[in-house]
Amino acid sequence: MALEWEQIVVDAADPAALGAWWARALGWVVVNDDPEEYEIRQTADRLPGLLFVQVTDAKTAKNRLHLDFRPDDQEAEVSRLLGLGARRADIGQGEQGWVVLRDPEGNEFCVLGARAAG
Incomplete structure (x- = not known):
């Protein structure tokens, strides 16, 4: 199948x-x-x-499934998404190479950094 x-x-x-x-x-x-x-x-x-x-029903907790995106330029993409209405999110990730954002209804998603060569 x-x-x-x-x-x-x-x-x-x-x-x-x-x-x-x-x-x-x-x-x-x-x-x-x-x-x-x-x-x-x-x-x-x-x-x-x-x-x-x-x-x-309203969203009440961190998503159990979220989307990750890898842009060419993380900083520019985060700025663009914030300009569209996304918000930064702290879900306990600490200092990482990715940025966690929330869409307008609060769903978390990540904007990753550059892919490592090789």
């Missing part, structure tokens, strides 16, 4: 607003703009996607 990774599902109070934020942050396209199930992908025909679904 083969499995294909279709998407990551993200619980959201406002799926359309959070999905649109992530589409701007990643430069992805919207493939479903339903206000209760909002999906974005790198391109319309490329998987996996991010599917934002409406939930009524």
Whole structure:
């Protein structure tokens, strides 16, 4: 049996607003703009996607699953994401080579540093 990774599902109070934020942050396209199930992908025909679904309960703890991103320029990318509305997060990581941020609904994600050569 083969499995294909279709998407990551993200619980959201406002799926359309959070999905649109992530589409701007990643430069992805919207493939479903339903206000209760909002999906974005790198391109319309490329998987996996991010599917934002409406939930009524609030986020109460650190995410058990989070996304890591490796930009060409960490400092510039962190600044850009903060300008879009991300916030810095302290989840007990201490001094590390990555930066932990939160999206507008509080979901943590990491912006990694440069990949080591070799």
